[in-house]
Amino acid sequence: MIRGQKITLCLPCRNEGGHLKKIISKLPGYIDEIIVISNNSKDNTVEVAKGIGGKVKVIEDNRVLGGIGYGFAHMSGINAATGDIIVGADADGTYPVEKLDIIIPHLLDNKLDFISCNRYPLQDGTKIPFKLQLGVNLLNWEILLLYGFKIKDTLSGMWVFKKDVRKKLNLTMGDWNLSPQIKINAATNPKIKFEEYSISQHQRLGETKQNYFKTGYNHAKWILKNRFKQKSS
Ligand SMILES: Nc1nc2c(ncn2[C@@H]2O[C@H](COP(=O)(O)OP(=O)(O)O)[C@@H](O)[C@H]2O)c(=O)[nH]1
Ligand SMILES: [Mg+2]
Numbered sequence: 001m002i003r004g005q006k007i008t009l010c011l012p013c014r015n016e017g018g019h020l021k022k023i024i025s026k027l028p029g030y031i032d033e034i035i036v037i038s039n040n041s042k043d044n045t046v047e048v049a050k051g052i053g054g055k056v057k058v059i060e061d062n063r064v065l066g067g068i069g070y071g072f073a074h075m076s077g078i079n080a081a082t083g084d085i086i087v088g089a090d091a092d093g094t095y096p097v098e099k100l101d102i103i104i105p106h107l108l109d110n111k112l113d114f115i116s117c118n119r120y121p122l123q124d125g126t127k128i129p130f131k132l133q134l135g136v137n138l139l140n141w142e143i144l145l146l147y148g149f150k151i152k153d154t155l156s157g158m159w160v161f162k163k164d165v166r167k168k169l170n171l172t173m174g175d176w177n178l179s180p181q182i183k184i185n186a187a188t189n190p191k192i193k194f195e196e197y198s199i200s201q202h203q204r205l206g207e208t209k210q211n212y213f214k215t216g217y218n219h220a221k222w223i224l225k226n227r228f229k230q231k232s233s
Contacts, residue, residue, distance in 0.1 A: 001030055002104045008033040008083030011091035012073035017044040019205040023093050024052055030101060035077045036091070037061055039069030063174055066218075071178030075171050087160045088182075093205040095158040103160055103197055113193045114161040114186040118153035123200035135216040139180065142220060146227040149187050152196050154180050155219070165192050176215050177222040184226070 001007065009031050013020065024034060036049040037059045049058045059080060063072040074088055085104060089095040095117065107115050120136060122128065139154040159182060161169075168189055173181045187194040 001032060002085075002101060003108060005085050005104065005108070006032045006083040007085050007087065007100065007104065008035060008081035009087045009089065009097065010035045010037065010074060010077030010081060011089065012070055012077065013038045013041060013045050013049070013091045014069070014209055015041050015043045015045060016091045016206060017041065017046075017048045019093065020045060020048050020091060021052060023091060023205065024049075024056060026098075028098055028100065031055070031087075031097070033057065033081065033083055035059060035080055037073035037077045039073045040064065065174040068175040070174075070176050071171070071181075072174040074178050074182075075174070078166055078169075078171070081163065081166075084163050085160060086163055086166065087158070089158040092208075094201045094203070096199050096202065097158075099199065100160070103199075106197060107160055107162070110195070111193060112195050113165045115159060115195055115197045116151075116153065116183050116186070117156050117158040117160070117199040118151075118196040119156055119199060119201055120153050121198075123198065126200045127203070128201065129212075132212055135212065139216070139219055139223065142223050143180070143184065146223065147184060147188060151183060151187065152198075154183060154223075156183075158199065159183075160197075161186070168192055173222070175218070176210075177219060180219055180223055181226070184223070 013036055034056045038045045040062050059076050061072050061076040063069055089097055136155050140151050143151050169185050186192045
């Protein structure tokens with residue numbers, strides 16, 4: 001709990017069994033509920049998560065879109081969350097969940113509904129491959145041109161929001177596009193007070209599941225298509 005608010009952390013996982021225990025054991029005590037959502041893990045992710053017990057709940061959601069289930073995992077986690085504040089973060093140790101004791105008071109003090117934790121511009125010590133930084137920059141520009149709002153990190157995998165807005169987020173994308181979708185839907189909804197909050201990343205534990213070029217191209221296409229779908233509806 002932070003200031004009487006119950007905190008739920010959702011961790012989407014595919015084959016993160018090797019370090020899940022370590023990541024969860026390091027989580028701050030004020031996180032009240034941890035939801036591990038495995039999507040088609042072929043390793044021991046589910047067994048490891050179930051073995052931890054305590055605050056940890058385990059969901060298996062094996063739906064995929066083009067082979068990816070990242071968005072389905074987040075949607076299931078968000079749906080199952082019982083906290084007043086819901087946090088999403090990769091289960092690879094890269095996102096600074098230990099800073100939630102600063103980020104959540106910032107959300108509450110500023111009466112925000114949704115915080116997206118931006119990695120760019122990079123803070124000291126953060127290492128992110130240049131081609132990845134360039135790709136995110138292009139997507140940030142695409143969003144500015146098409147949706148008219150300025151964003152620093154379209155693809156951050158860490159966000160913090162009040163449970164009250166979860167239905168208003170209208171999440172539908174089961175693949176990686178959940179990441180731009182959650183930010184676009186939060187930032188363009190006049191009933192949701194959205195802000196970015198600057199963070200720095202840690203070194204990843206385990207292998208990335210990403211094909212950056214393919215995913216980036218897919219994001220660019222989806223961001224464009226979604227803009228015109230919104231307009232006509
Ligand atoms: N549920 C689910 N999680 C996935 C999938 N692919 C990756 N993940 C998880 O989603 C998070 C982000 O993936 P990651 O490989 O870290 O991508 P990166 O941060 O862009 O390098 C990690 O916690 C992965 O375990 C998937 O298809 N389904
Ligand atoms: Mg990651």
